[in-house]
Amino acid sequence: MLTACASTEPAQDTSDYDPLEPVNRVVHGVNGAVDFMVLYPAAMWYRDIAPQPVKTSVASFVRNINEPLNSFNALLQGDPDQAAASFQRFIMNSTIGLLGFNDVATDFGIPYRREDFGQTLAHYGIGGGPYIVLPLIGPSNLRDTTGIAVDYVANPLTWGAENSDTAEALYWGSLGLTALHTRYATINQLNELQKSSIDYYAALRSLYRQQRNTLIRNGAPAPASAVEDESASFDFDDAVEAASQ
């Protein structure tokens, strides 16, 4: 069934669609307050206290715990080579990389690539749909929220957590480390953005959309068809035309 629509172009959203904006802005505000009280101080502390080797190990661990899902989604996107690469990374890093704390696979020339179910849906041409600010998690959209739910169910670690205390501890531990690492990794940019922006909410919404577009095309440059930004209310051609009048 999936191969039947494999010829579809990957979805690239070119404008914000935010019918739930009033609700989203409230959730955005609450998230900001929670972040300010919990995650932000933790990430600042981590940034200033943890030595670089610890940060590198945590980053590797967080990526490694995602590899089964990366592999699964690469397979769903009809990319068995990437699925094999992610799986290989998982085996290598979990064993000789000591539970994923060392990214030996990258040293062996197998680079990391994130693939989630939101990207899989986009790969088959499904656009983002309405923008959604999720409680605690933050910027998302209907497609990617669906993706999070599917990835949650598909994650072997969530099945394991139901049957084993060790797996459950690993699950919660990885969730905590992922939150800490993700917040740390974006701390400087988000501080800058918050300071410089006039509408922080709108700036984040735009950046989320663009970043997902980049992930969906696996970091490749935007195709010429997406360049002119056709569905946007205004593009560079209009601007040039206007300026020359």
Add this chain to the structure above:
Amino acid sequence: MANNKIAIPAAAMIAIVAAWSGHASATSLSSDVVAEVAVETSAADVIQTMADQAMAELTDHTLADEVRREKFVSLMDRYFEMDVVSRFVLGRYWRTISSQEIEEFSVLLQNYLALNYANQFKEFNGEQFVVGDETQKNKDPFVDSQFVRPDGPPINIVWRMRMFDDSYKIIDVSIEGLSMGITQRDEFTSVIQQNNDDVGALTAALKAKTGL
């Protein structure tokens, strides 16, 4: 390395232009051929020149912040097509204001960007800016470049350019796939929308930020 890659075709171009111009008057070549070859600097050359100038002028640690911002603004004046950028970031709302107001907005925008970005140059320490290839997409050349840091992976920066009066000007910059023009447009139009489609609310906010 990348410099050389670009320098060779550029030099070759100039040589061809020089050889060509001797013939041009004698043969019946149409004048638009001459006009076309008169463009001697490629889009990538322009970025290289700008980067060299920015590195030379902005990274001096002893510069006062204010002076650095002024230099940043004059660099933008020279290398960016600010009129186009201003209209782009205002989205469809540029139509609601006069061209004089657009000019005022352009000054505000430049100072706002200088406020946000000029100080980044103060922290420079061992970073290198490497200009790569250019790709033509539709009518615009996109120049790839990398900001190489001593700690951490390089940052990919792509410059979208367009020809205005025989020279390439920058109309957008993308950092790791995030377009500054699009981000700014989405944010600014949201501000205007939130204030009953009044561009004045945005300019007031920009004035408050920049202190102009």
